[in-house]
Amino acid sequence: MHRILAIQTGGTIDKCYPRSIGGYAFEIGAPVFEKVFARCRVNLADIRAISVCKKDSQDIDETDRHELANECLRAEENRILISHGTDTILETAEYLADRVEATEGKVIVLTGSFLPESFKDSDADFNFGMAFATLQLTPLDQAGVYVAVDGCIALWNQMNRDLQSGKFHIVTR
Template structure:
């Protein structure tokens, strides 16, 4: 018998960002608009073997996400019955949201209520909208969902481009990569 836990119920929270952008829906509109949660389409294609629920918290470009929005994200995480939470987020400010949740004590045994301190939260996004053929959204969401199941401990994580980084230490480099600041040495 495997030592891995059976797949658990997952809460997926949409916040917007590039991953959720779609082509304009109205005549005369230009530029991408935040649409339905991109993860819905991804999961329809993948047909995962675990139960999940998708809630939309906000539909914003991540440069527009405020601490009030992060407080809403925190509230959803804290009040959720699920111990596994995936957040789809824009890449420009996902590091700030990860650190906000870490500072709030998510996954660190802080007593928000029964079992809340043991939650695993993984934040992911995409550099190109999910609706585009060459988007990285499917890969990042799939990797993030896998990371939720096997991450070494509870806490807040960022999953991008095949890397899983603790939320307390994630930084985005000038080249757009997400790395652990404890291992990052800038090019000179």
């Protein structure tokens, strides 16, 4: 098994809606991939987890992306999983591709979900599983920034999102 750095940025995947504030607002707590991997019996010994920010992806800004890129560059691990909100996942993936992938030989996979991990019918487990498999199977000579969501896995620039349906799909050229 490869050593993996798992980075939390927030997004719907990490949201919870505590009853103490009436359910109209959300909080982002501990990274949910720890719960998902424990539930799915993934060996956590080879995964280092950190949090760069805890924001809705619409609130992630240039400063957050800069810090995320720096964490990827500083990482000893060459396989990195990033939990992110789906609204701006492609923008962050492009930012990282411009700053990290070409010079560092790292496989970076961003994933998110349309429903919080804590919701019964969430797509979080499936998307984390796809991202984790991508990290395991992608050879370092195919390093780059990938997005894994909606049953699709592709390099960031081969992924698109239909703004009407919200669904991601692989761009065919």
